[in-house]
Amino acid sequence: MHMSAKGTVVPARTIGAKCKCQLKYFELIGDDKIRKIFEEFNRIGDKQKQDIYLAGLIIPRTVARRRSRAETGKEKETSFKYKVRVNGQEYPVCKNAMWAIHGITKFRVENIAKSLIFYPNPILCSNRTCEVDT
Ligand SMILES: [Zn+2]
Numbered sequence: 001m002h003m004s005a006k007g008t009v010v011p012a013r014t015i016g017a018k019c020k021c022q023l024k025y026f027e028l029i030g031d032d033k034i035r036k037i038f039e040e041f042n043r044i045g046d047k048q049k050q051d052i053y054l055a056g057l058i059i060p061r062t063v064a065r066r067r068s069r070a071e072t073g074k075e076k077e078t079s080f081k082y083k084v085r086v087n088g089q090e091y092p093v094c095k096n097a098m099w100a101i102h103g104i105t106k107f108r109v110e111n112i113a114k115s116l117i118f119y120p121n122p123i124l125c126s127n128r129t130c131e132v133d134t
Helices: 025-029 031-044 047-055 095-102 106-118 122-127
Strands: 058-064 076-086 089-093
Touching: 025 031, 025 089, 025 095, 031 047, 031 076, 031 095, 047 106, 058 106, 076 095, 076 106, 089 095, 095 106
Parallel strands: none
Antiparallel strands: 058 076, 076 089
16 A cells, blocks of 8 residues: 555555465565566456456365364364465465465455355356355
């Protein structure tokens, strides 16, 4: 956020803060590639296309939770893995790094992730009327 000349607040689309996790994804990927990811993502322009792009970088994994025998098969949890793509290569990242590098909110990533549970194929989904809500 910064102030314009008239004093109104203008939201700036920028790369988010570096994640502070021990894996230091920002440093592993490097500033040049991070900037490229950010710029290419913003060049997509169309929000729905951006969401489809992002959906391709979120990998849902259904994990069966261990529970008492009385509840067998009922409790399943979906966890997600995240990656970023640049120069034809993919890099695994944490969720925080993923939204920060694309300059988007974590809510947008979370909503796309959630939608993947119900609509595992976002491209098919976008041809129908269901919404990848952000
Ligand atoms: Zn991190």
